[in-house]
Amino acid sequence: MPVPRAARKPWYKVLYIQVLIAVALGVILGVLSPSIATAMKPLGDGFIKLIRMVIALMVFFTVATGIAGMKDMKKVGRVGGKALLYFEVVSTLALFIGMVVANWLRPGDGFNVDPSTLDAKAVMVYAGKAKQQSVVDFLLHVIPETVVDAFATGDILQVIVVAVLFGFALSALGNRCKPVMDLFDGMSHAVFGVVNILMRFAPLGAFGSMAFTIGKYGIGALGPLVKLIGAFYLTSGFFVFVVLGLIGWAVGFSIVKFLLYIREEVLIVLGTSSSDPALPTLMHKLERIGCSKSLVGLVVPTGYTFNTDGSSIYMTMAALFVAQATHTDLTLTQQLTVLAVAMLTSKGASGVQGASFVALVGTLAVVPSIPVAGMALILGIDRFMSEARALVNVIGNGVATLVMARWEGELTREQLQQNLANASLPGGVDPAV
Numbered sequence: 001m002p003v004p005r006a007a008r009k010p011w012y013k014v015l016y017i018q019v020l021i022a023v024a025l026g027v028i029l030g031v032l033s034p035s036i037a038t039a040m041k042p043l044g045d046g047f048i049k050l051i052r053m054v055i056a057l058m059v060f061f062t063v064a065t066g067i068a069g070m071k072d073m074k075k076v077g078r079v080g081g082k083a084l085l086y087f088e089v090v091s092t093l094a095l096f097i098g099m100v101v102a103n104w105l106r107p108g109d110g111f112n113v114d115p116s117t118l119d120a121k122a123v124m125v126y127a128g129k130a131k132q133q134s135v136v137d138f139l140l141h142v143i144p145e146t147v148v149d150a151f152a153t154g155d156i157l158q159v160i161v162v163a164v165l166f167g168f169a170l171s172a173l174g175n176r177c178k179p180v181m182d183l184f185d186g187m188s189h190a191v192f193g194v195v196n197i198l199m200r201f202a203p204l205g206a207f208g209s210m211a212f213t214i215g216k217y218g219i220g221a222l223g224p225l226v227k228l229i230g231a232f233y234l235t236s237g238f239f240v241f242v243v244l245g246l247i248g249w250a251v252g253f254s255i256v257k258f259l260l261y262i263r264e265e266v267l268i269v270l271g272t273s274s275s276d277p278a279l280p281t282l283m284h285k286l287e288r289i290g291c292s293k294s295l296v297g298l299v300v301p302t303g304y305t306f307n308t309d310g311s312s313i314y315m316t317m318a319a320l321f322v323a324q325a326t327h328t329d330l331t332l333t334q335q336l337t338v339l340a341v342a343m344l345t346s347k348g349a350s351g352v353q354g355a356s357f358v359a360l361v362g363t364l365a366v367v368p369s370i371p372v373a374g375m376a377l378i379l380g381i382d383r384f385m386s387e388a389r390a391l392v393n394v395i396g397n398g399v400a401t402l403v404m405a406r407w408e409g410e411l412t413r414e415q416l417q418q419n420l421a422n423a424s425l426p427g428g429v430d431p432a433v
Helices: 015-032 034-038 041-068 074-105 121-129 135-142 147-153 156-217 226-251 255-261 263-272 276-288 293-306 309-325 332-348 355-366 372-379 382-407 413-422
Strands: none
Touching (some): 015 034, 015 156, 015 263, 034 156, 041 156, 041 263, 041 293, 074 156, 074 226, 074 293, 074 309, 074 332, 074 382, 135 156, 156 263, 156 276, 156 293, 156 382, 226 255, 226 382, 255 263, 255 382, 255 413, 263 276, 263 382, 276 293, 309 332, 309 355, 309 372, 309 382, 332 355, 355 382, 382 413
């Protein structure tokens, strides 16, 4: 069924325009008055914390009610298995593309850095967070100590485990749990209502984060490392428009139309350098164009851990940049070892602040031929690169959800194209949520 077109809002009330203006003002303030701009950091941090505050509740109620309302319980396992297979294939492809581009453009050539002269103290702070985990450790970590602990820590995978169990239980008990189902469904709408309120502060959050980034690090910080940043952004663009574009074309939608549909989320991620604020509204928009509630609830939050395409590109590119900058010659076997280790460490660092940088430090710690101290070279520009990482991660998870919906037969090619074409582009979250 086509998505109805919402009434057009005045341009100054459209969320993506407000965020775009806020980002521009943040850049201007960062350039003109770095000290004042740096003091704007709490605006960005506060907005991200407000969104993270409700993510666990939103995921729980969405997944639990979605699964409980499904007639085919086998579909949950089937969707989960297909999603994990898709995540692994695409994120591995992203790691490989990052490695190929780094070997082709060689952004680290010409630095001639002696690792012993670098100040590695700041990197060691991240090294302390990069805990090595076996597969068993990771799987055991997914199980929370208590139900409450999953919500207290905000670990999305743990929340999904609890939600899936509750969903199966509610489905098995049937009518006896109808009051609980009604309560959960009502709470789900209430949580999205809270998100709708919080998203009004998105322009402030984007302004604060962008002003802080430019004010603290300055445009001048990009100078010596502009080749690495440029290579990373170009590779990210290639991945979105070519790789994800081809995937979208194969299942029946245009990546450009999809990007226009989620333009608010793209700009919010760009402004805040974080993918978390986009999670609630991305899930809602995917439901609006025909993906089932249960599928969206399973694929998107899980993808935030297992389908980090932008982070994957960054990890292999940055690792080879450090090797090139410190004249560390790597054989093909050593490079493939970096790729293999990154496939694991990229998942193990999820949920940690600065997760991609932490995961990269953890990767280099396992591959001793590349000096970990070399990470000090890119610590100052990591904030600039985090914007592209987060953007690719969010777009990749949106595309993955549409792929799963088509794979499961929830949408035909024609329905998906029509729903995207008829979707309301100017608005953000529906007022009726």
